[in-house]
Amino acid sequence: MSSHVFQGLDDPSKPSPSQPVVARMYDWYLGGTHSYEIDRKAAEATQRALPDIKPLVVENRSFLRRAVRYLAKNGYTQFIDIGSGLPTVGNTHEAVLRVNPGARILYVDIEASAVNEGNEFIRKTGWADQVGMIRASALEPENIFNDPETRRVIDFDKPVVILKIALVHFFRPQQ
Numbered sequence: 724m725s726s727h728v729f730q731g732l733d734d735p736s737k738p739s740p741s742q743p744v745v746a747r748m749y750d751w752y753l754g755g756t757h758s759y760e761i762d763r764k765a766a767e768a769t770q771r772a773l774p775d776i777k778p779l780v781v782e783n784r785s786f787l788r789r790a791v792r793y794l795a796k797n798g799y800t801q802f803i804d805i806g807s808g809l810p811t812v813g814n815t816h817e818a819v820l821r822v823n824p825g826a827r828i829l830y831v832d833i834e835a836s837a838v839n840e841g842n843e844f845i846r847k848t849g850w851a852d853q854v855g856m857i858r859a860s861a862l863e864p865e866n867i868f869n870d871p872e873t874r875r876v877i878d879f880d881k882p883v884v885i886l887k888i889a890l891v892h893f894f895r896p897q898q
């Protein structure tokens with residue numbers, strides 16, 4: 724993986740999380756229940772440095788929902804959400820499927836443990852036929868587009884919306 728890519732540090736094979744994970748911190752800011760103590764401590768430390776972070780995150784997620792609702796109402800039925808975080812707390816599929824129950828959504832995140840948890844959530848909530856989640860980097864799009872799960876969920880003969888929301892600030896400039 725390229726050195727300028729933000730890399731998730733958590734090891735999902737370990738029994739309890741070894742590092743805070745942005746996707747789970749984000750879930751906590753949004754009032755979700757998919758974080759661990761290690762994530763909440765890091766989120767609280769961030770909040771001390773950036774007191775407005777919670778309302779900013781909530782407002783950002785509202786923007787995401789407004790944007791995808793608008794697109795869904797205007798006939799778009801397929802979405803690839805890159806740098807999605809966890810598919811919890813009113814993320815893309817909830818907003819889109821309310822407008823178009825037949826739509827198809829693929830989530831992409833670089834954090835392996837978030838992807839494991841996300842897929843579990845999608846399966847448990849009964850959307851796995853038309854919603855998927857893969858681990859890949861936004862900076863390596865060929866890995867996203869060639870992934871078998873992407874090909875299962877998304878039909879590239881039809882229009883596809885690509886979302887990259889609250890993501891690019893994770894990229895470091897290339898040396």
Ligand SMILES: C[S@@+](CC[C@H](N)C(=O)[O-])C[C@H]1O[C@@H](n2cnc3c(N)ncnc32)[C@H](O)[C@@H]1O
Binds near residue numbers: 834
């Ligand atoms: C701040 S969250 C944004 C969540 C959602 N898009 C939103 O706007 O509500 C950004 C997510 O991007 C992920 N991320 C960071 N670098 C990435 C990369 N190179 N490729 C894919 N995902 C990445 C993080 O793991 C995190 O879950």
